[in-house]
Amino acid sequence: MRSVLAVGAHPDDIELGCGGALSAHRAAGDTVTMLVLTGGQNGPGSCLERRREQERAARVLDAVLVWGRLVDCTVAPDAATVTVVETVLRSVAADIVYVHAPDDSHQDHRAAAAATLAATRHGNRILHYRSPSTTQFNPTMYVDISAHLDRKLDAIACHRTQVDASAMVDPEVVVASARHFGAQARTRYAEAFAPVRFVWDLRPVQSAPSARAAAVAEVTEVAALAGQLPPW
Amino acid sequence: MRSVLAVGAHPDDIELGCGGALSAHRAAGDTVTMLVLTGGQNGPGSCLERRREQERAARVLDAVLVWGRLVDCTVAPDAATVTVVETVLRSVAADIVYVHAPDDSHQDHRAAAAATLAATRHGNRILHYRSPSTTQFNPTMYVDISAHLDRKLDAIACHRTQVDASAMVDPEVVVASARHFGAQARTRYAEAFAPVRFVWDLRPVQSAPSARAAAVAEVTEVAALAGQLPPW
Amino acid sequence: MRSVLAVGAHPDDIELGCGGALSAHRAAGDTVTMLVLTGGQNGPGSCLERRREQERAARVLDAVLVWGRLVDCTVAPDAATVTVVETVLRSVAADIVYVHAPDDSHQDHRAAAAATLAATRHGNRILHYRSPSTTQFNPTMYVDISAHLDRKLDAIACHRTQVDASAMVDPEVVVASARHFGAQARTRYAEAFAPVRFVWDLRPVQSAPSARAAAVAEVTEVAALAGQLPPW
Amino acid sequence: MRSVLAVGAHPDDIELGCGGALSAHRAAGDTVTMLVLTGGQNGPGSCLERRREQERAARVLDAVLVWGRLVDCTVAPDAATVTVVETVLRSVAADIVYVHAPDDSHQDHRAAAAATLAATRHGNRILHYRSPSTTQFNPTMYVDISAHLDRKLDAIACHRTQVDASAMVDPEVVVASARHFGAQARTRYAEAFAPVRFVWDLRPVQSAPSARAAAVAEVTEVAALAGQLPPW
Amino acid sequence: MRSVLAVGAHPDDIELGCGGALSAHRAAGDTVTMLVLTGGQNGPGSCLERRREQERAARVLDAVLVWGRLVDCTVAPDAATVTVVETVLRSVAADIVYVHAPDDSHQDHRAAAAATLAATRHGNRILHYRSPSTTQFNPTMYVDISAHLDRKLDAIACHRTQVDASAMVDPEVVVASARHFGAQARTRYAEAFAPVRFVWDLRPVQSAPSARAAAVAEVTEVAALAGQLPPW
């Protein structure tokens, strides 16, 4: 069982960036905590509406929700923001952290990314997710969300004030991007991530170790299959 | 149980690049196949010696060894080399592939990387490892090899002709780099990788799903711990 | 009227990469030439079938089709390939050239990109398009293909042997990627490009030059609108 | 007729970065607005002198000048600066925006770039220009300013306090860089740009659509010219 | 005799990043000034302890120590910090400056790098050093510290509060990284640097200019040695 922490600057950021992966984590029995740094005070939508929407979305994803109590459009990559992230990080003993990508046109997203990098300086599984306002993004890790796309869309739908009024939140684009990255990942629907650092845990996938027989004997057989090989 | 394929241009390349990870894969019950494209005909060491050394190293790592039957310093990123890799890839039904990094001063290493990228075009877990001749390398994935460094060194020691005569093969540097990347990975000893694409398999690490209680109730408690937070 | 040249390694590459932009060029009155370097001899599909498919697709896009007469999986970035591209380039006096992106797992795609860069060394509008096998791609230019997506899909549908049998050619993914890049371009459907160099032709969009009045007078008015500005 | 907005942190930044392109826009009948964020209070030159110089330069370029009313060396990439840019952006309904490149040793330049990226998050033609203090710059778009270099130099000459006293403002270097980038763009004098995103408007350059005849017939003829081609 | 300035955000940063190079500069007769921007007020260790430690370390390196008088975790890349660096830069007439790399998870390190870039905008030898919290680093310059590693370790050992309590300060890792980068530099122990800009001073290494004889005559001889060369 892993403890997963997702950090986003505003209500809906986490769902858009890694809602499918969070659903997959829950399905794998991991705990999931969502830290939303600000209340999205600048709207569209009132602060109260957005809190309700975010709480509903967290329930859809079966995740614990923590509010960072910062103010929309004023997040700074300073010690105060680092402390917010560190406090939650330690409280939930997170061993996997998801956060915004650093190259983003929204200053709060950049600040959230920078503060989370500082807070997780001793951690070893930190992944950047993409937002609609991300400017440069070269993903190399993916999570297959084919079985989780519906739940991701349900969670996004909770943010009705955004779906109705923000050009940046469009479920049609969410599905298109999931399919686009799915093709890149050689699967159906996927979310894409850029790891800051990711230590791959090579625990046994299945308990019985494989029996191995005469390795050298196999060599010739396999090579023989390749008729095109030059003589050696 | 996963099927792992490591591709290297010459005897000793795989051990230097990902010998520790291969040992960790074996410990996790995965099967491991090493595809060595050439016989290292240019030396130092005779071709026969190098074959014996490579076979011994494969036994140390408990891996199947396949010879690609190409010739040292003439590997091209062409259809013939792609066919060699594809043949083995299908034969072992590999779902994880390790290969040289693309920015390398040795033409065989670059060709091995390019041909493997072509051969694995439908695969979704391909990782680049670093060689002493790699020129640019920005790793973001790591495997903790603290429990496997000795075996990696044992495997490298099998390549006596190289350890004795090649400035590029120095066990002291192998340990130093493992510690250097270990510090980067926030662990003790590590091997570093640059993923081409890596679909993270989020299967349960432990069977019992976590019980979750009143998410919203937790919110205030956690936030309250952060005395430095501004009023909201 | 511009002369546009699109270069692709195999039948269907051009349609997948820039079929929408070519349709938009035709709608704007530009001439379009498609240079397909090989006959796609490795299949799926026979060489004859693929030639027929490509000719049909060129008709759909109302483009001239030129066969490069090279052989699938053997394209090299050498003087012979450069000559093929140069010959067509001069014949059609192309002032805009589209070609594969350089970071691609298929050796023919990389070779097509490299040879075209050499052939167009004196040109000033060269754009890389993306293929399903492209590995790294950071687009910064886009063409809005909202009015041309259907024609792009029609052109791709001509390549029936590929649509039926190649995992890399999937119309559903074509639409998804067009929507994904459309959102990035702040439009509906788009194709994405990475310019090698692109000299923007600033010819008048509309003949009447704008009348401009007292510039300094406007300054205060505009600034006054921004009530949040600090005193100066 | 397009509406062009150029954003610069200090008096003279816009002229140095894209004065030639602005002159070309005017020649094409586009309207041009220059938003100078600060008064250049830190000198050299008094604030009053610099205002006069900037107003003169705007007249040379036949552009509307708007002062951002911020203070030299204190520009922050925060909501207040974003609001300044947004206010002007909407007021002039800009569809093309030029701004500093992000990698620059001057904090005001970085802040101007970041705030403009936020303000233009819904726009689709945003280009970074280069300043003498830019540190990393990989231009891929160019505007031919061969017919506009003199006007650019005239506009820069208006900033006499800078030309006389700042090591960063040297007309000789302006000409040299224009020739350097001109050679890169395969033209005579050019300004270089790095697009954030640029949707290329493929409107007809000339009204009469080209008549096209037997496409397939042309194929053989063109290919035949290339005597070096291998048989097929 | 060169005047070298090293800038670090906290006590111990400079020693970790370029302590060996500073020792090599002293051995070459250069003067060395260390500007430590903050007192490391956030610990571990009291501010007084850390001042004593830093002063001891400066004596070990035989360097002048200047305190920047800023506060730990609050360094901003603003005009005030730029002024601190500029003041010292001018005071010591530095012609070589070392500073943190820009991609670092610690906000003070990023701010120190940015402010130093601004302060050195007219300088021509500025090198980024690596810190344990650096996230991306592509070094291309190296200083051989084989004869200076002991002194570097002695200087680091002065920072006892850090060596004892900070996971980021581990002498074993310092040695390992020096060996890792030494292998990259084709020497034994090295420190690695990423130049912002570095003008190489090509002064004579040895006074007597070499006598050169018939250049063309040598051509054939040298070429003749390469028996493998094709006929020409």
Next chain:
Amino acid sequence: MRSVLAVGAHPDDIELGCGGALSAHRAAGDTVTMLVLTGGQNGPGSCLERRREQERAARVLDAVLVWGRLVDCTVAPDAATVTVVETVLRSVAADIVYVHAPDDSHQDHRAAAAATLAATRHGNRILHYRSPSTTQFNPTMYVDISAHLDRKLDAIACHRTQVDASAMVDPEVVVASARHFGAQARTRYAEAFAPVRFVWDLRPVQSAPSARAAAVAEVTEVAALAGQLPPW
């Protein structure tokens, strides 16, 4: 006294890329060897003319000239080319090597760069120079050629067949680029380089080591100059 080797694919490549630096090396008493890989058989100009031009240019630069005996437009990054470079490298015991940048539209330039990287795998001072056909180039090292620009131009002028007939060889652009990079290097005229790896030799510039007095005493004085510093 250093031994410098410059490698170029064709006659005139070396002069264009690093002719000024080579002149500076000679002025510093270093020996300089130019290895021209091909005879420029594809013209413009006959092979004989180009040999004479190159020999004249080498005399202008007072450098030894070695012909690589390869053929224009057929240079491959293979073992044969590596052997050519290695043969000369060992013959002259080069400790500094200059070669083409890797991102170049000419296949011979890319091959020359790749082969030289392989040949210099044990060396520690390798610098890439820029050619007119270089596509991406991020220089970080510079050599001040203000005193050597005339000699560089003289050497280029020897290549009369190129100056007269090749769009890529234009002395006016050579001067403009030298001034452009000179401004970047904060000097007058400069050549720009991208180091592969460069070990900086910190030998004494002047024999007398500096006397240093009470370091801590200086601290307060310097800091006091900065009136803007916050209290500590």
